[in-house]
Amino acid sequence: MTTIEIPGFRLYNQAIESTSFTTPAEVVSRMCAIQAQDYSMAKWAIGKRMAGATDVMVEAAADRGEILRTHLLRPTWHFVSSADIYWLLTLTAPRIKASMKARNRELELTPGLLVASFELFENSLSGGKHLTREELSVILQAANINTGDNRLSHILMEAELEGIVCSGRKKGSKLTYALLSERIPYRIMLTQDVSLAKLAGSYFTSHGPATVKDFAWWSGLAAADVRKAMELAKPGLISESIGDEQYWFSGQSAGIASNATSVHLLPAFDEFLISYKDRSSSLSLTHNRKAVSDNGIFRPIIVIDGQVAGLWKRTTKNDRVTIGTGFFHTPTPKQIKLVEAEAQAYGFFIGKKIEMGSYEL
Secondary structure (H helix, E strand, O other): OOHHHHHHHHHHHOOOOOOOOOOHHHHHHHHOOEEOOOHHHHHHHHHOOOOOOOHHHHHHHHHHOOEEEEEEOOEEEEEEEOOOHHHHHHHHHHHHHHHHHHHHHHOOOOHHHHHHHHHHHHHHHOOOOOEEHHHHHHHHHHOOOOOOOOHHHHHHHHHHHOOOEEEOOOEOOEOEEEEHHHHOOOOOOOOHHHHHHHHHHHHHHHHOOEOHHHHHHHHOOOHHHHHHHHHHHHHHOEEEEEOOEEEEEOOOOOOOOOOOOOEEEEOOOOHHHHOOOOOOOOOOHHHHHHHEOOOOOEOOEEEEOOEEEEEEEEEEEOOEEEEEEEEOOOOOHHHHHHHHHHHHHHHHHHOOEEEEEEOOO
């Protein structure tokens, strides 16, 4: 394996280049977790890895609780499967909660206040109720709990990490929260060692080839836990060295050996880019700031033959969406046609007509 071949392996292992998955739960289970702070883009991240996917299908899976959106791993939103949420929270929540203590003190979110907030959530959501962020804020305020200055976000995140709330059904256009114990009444719990082995094995199978540094970044685990996870997962993995780096992946991996041009419109914060500490095999340093802002915003990317070749954006007007594209280098006519075909595939996913436009980089 060479550095040039790494993106092809990743496209295959992430089910971007080829997929047999037909349900959102299958995709999310394969990936273990999909970063999801941009909700609509995260749905496309799932849909891109499915055969014949539509936004309606992904939304329905989320409404049914087959996939859930919550905070775990690194302290940000992720989609996870209902089968994985309990062991993932048990494994990763303690470290995230520890990292939040200083900010909670600044916001005067005492342990007693958090417990009182959790009790209000449990009482308000009990019986299968699904409430929006705004509705929960009103409930807290009625109990004289201040929700300003980002306090509400921290209270809700703490409730997620405690396994009290998770994502609920959409209410109109608004996202909601529900009780995790009612949403997923069965608990799949694993020992610490089994969880570490499963997390590392899942990552390198679905994201490999990747380094231990990549896994540490993606998982958010402490260094000692990363070492333990690698020790436990290594028997099921193989590795190759490229220069000074050792890359790990599943023995079932298969790179893309084809002369055909590969083109993909990937969403903002897609795992193809964000899940690696070192992204240089797919994104040149020259164009890094165009694809990733200084404050960590990952933009929607155009990937050609495994390389980030440009950016795209969508502008919605009624039943039409304009896909604007901007390239780092002048694309070939064939590449332009394939980009347009990808845009139409996105249009099928969201159920809207697509028009092509430009994107000033």
